[in-house]
Amino acid sequence: KALGEIKQAIDDNPHDIAALIIEPIQGEGGDNHIRPEFAVSLRQICDEEEIILIYDEVQTGVGITGAFWCHEHFGEDARPDIIAFGKKSQVCGILAGQRLDEVENNVFHESNRINSTFGGSLVDMVRFNLILQVIRDENLVERARIQGQYLLEKLAALAEEFPGYVSNVRGKGLFAAFDLPSGTERDAVLSAIYDNGAIVIGCGDRTVRFRPHLTITREEIDLAYDLLAKSVRSCLA
Numbered sequence: 001k002a003l004g005e006i007k008q009a010i011d012d013n014p015h016d017i018a019a020l021i022i023e024p025i026q027g028e029g030g031d032n033h034i035r036p037e038f039a040v041s042l043r044q045i046c047d048e049e050e051i052i053l054i055y056d057e058v059q060t061g062v063g064i065t066g067a068f069w070c071h072e073h074f075g076e077d078a079r080p081d082i083i084a085f086g087k088k089s090q091v092c093g094i095l096a097g098q099r100l101d102e103v104e105n106n107v108f109h110e111s112n113r114i115n116s117t118f119g120g121s122l123v124d125m126v127r128f129n130l131i132l133q134v135i136r137d138e139n140l141v142e143r144a145r146i147q148g149q150y151l152l153e154k155l156a157a158l159a160e161e162f163p164g165y166v167s168n169v170r171g172k173g174l175f176a177a178f179d180l181p182s183g184t185e186r187d188a189v190l191s192a193i194y195d196n197g198a199i200v201i202g203c204g205d206r207t208v209r210f211r212p213h214l215t216i217t218r219e220e221i222d223l224a225y226d227l228l229a230k231s232v233r234s235c236l237a
Contacts, residue, residue, distance in 0.1 A: 002038070003038070003041050003042075003045070006020070006042075006045060007045065010045070010049050010051070017049075017051060018051065018052060019051060019052040019053070019054050019082075020042060020045070020046055020051055020052070020053055020054065021054040021055075021056060022034070022042065022054075022055060022056065023055070023056045023057075023059070023060065024039070024055055024057065024060050024065075024069075024070035024071045024073075024074070025059070025060050025065070025070060025172065025175060027059040027060070027203060027209075028203050028204075029203065029204055030177075030203050030204020030205060030206075030207045031170065031171075031175075031176075031177035031203055031204065031207055031209050032204070033170060033172070036073065036074040036075060036078065039071065039074040039078035040074065040075070040077045040078045042078070043077060043078050043079065043080075046081075052081045052082060052099070052100075053080045053081050053082075054080060054081065054082040054083075054084065055069075055070075055071050055080040055082070055083050055084070056084050057069055057070060057071070057083050057084060057085050058084055058085060058086040058087055058092070059087060059175075059211070060172075060175060061083070061085045061086075061087070061088070061089070062085065062087065062088040062089050062131075062135070063088065063135055063140055063141040063144050063173075063214050064088060064144055064173055064174050064175045064211065064214065065144070065148075065172040065173040065174075065175045066141065066142075066144050066145030066146075066148050066172060066173030066174075067141065067145075067172075067173070068135075068141050069083060070172065070175070071083075073172060079097070080097070081096065081097050081099045081100065082094055082095065082096045082097070082100070083095045083096075088131075088214070089128055089131060090124075090127055090128065090131060091124040091125075091127065091128045096108060135214065138215070140214040140215065141214075143214065143215070144173040144174045144214050145173050147173075147174060147216055147217075147218065147221065148171060148172065148173035148174040148175070148176065150218055150221055151171070151174060151176050151210065151212075151221050152169060152171050152176055154221055154222070154224075154225040155169040155171075155176060155178050155210075155225075156169050157225070158178070158225065158228055158229060158232070159178065161229065162232055162236070164181075165180065165181060165185075165232065165236065166178050166179075166180065166232065167179050167180075171210070174210065174211070174212050174214070174216065175210075175211065176209070176210045177203070177207050177208060177209040177210065178207070178208055179206050179207050179208075180206050180207075180208065181206065182206055183202075183205050183206045185206070185235065186202050186206045186207065186208060187202065188235050189208065189231055189232055189235050190202055190208065192230075192231035192232075192234050192235055193227055193228065193231045195231075196227045196230055196231055197227065198224060198227045200228075210224075212224075
């Protein structure tokens with residue numbers, strides 16, 4: 001249905017659509033995942049219609065999903081033209097492929113097309129370079145994949161302990177989430193978690209999400225599980 005609506009929007013506005021922008025995992029909307037086949041279809045539509053495909057990897061990028069970029073999970077046939085990144089890089093920016101060279105005087109070749117008072121500062125570039133070195137030297141992307149599997153196992157155990165209450169456990173790497181029956185119950189659990197000594201936030205209508213640091217240990221995941229279980233029990237008491 002979504003692909004059909006996209007095609008219809010293009011047909012209805014044949015000269016007005018320059019790009020298609022999508023998150024590989026919809027973050028603020030509720031940790032909603034797209035299938036690789038869907039991403040490949042988006043790439044095909046963009047190629048057929050000469051539209052730029054942009055992935056917003058601000059939340060999903062820089063290793064947290066167990067791949068440096070989340071879209072890598074979808075394969076080469078879903079490769080974007082532009083990536084927007086931020087968060088764990090501690091600097092925001094965009095990466096662009098060669099397709100943009102087809103656009104005369106694009107922003108990467110003509111100065112002042114994009115203005116930013118402090119963008120591209122030396123401090124930002126040095127810090128990001130050092131962050132990339134640590135990620136590479138400590139193999140943190142692979143670590144996120146492995147620790148993410150363990151995190152999902154613990155969240156699945158939480159769902160087994162509270163069937164019908166904790167549901168829809170999902171994630172890639174350390175980018176994980178589960179649902180509660182309602183937004184009111186979700187907010188009550190988040191408040192209980194905070195009172196028990198941890199900060200966890202929600203997204204969407206009733207989702208609890210996790211965005212831990214890339215160096216998280218199994219011991220810390222176990223501690224988080226204990227706090228989660230304690231908080232859920234207190235809300236059900």
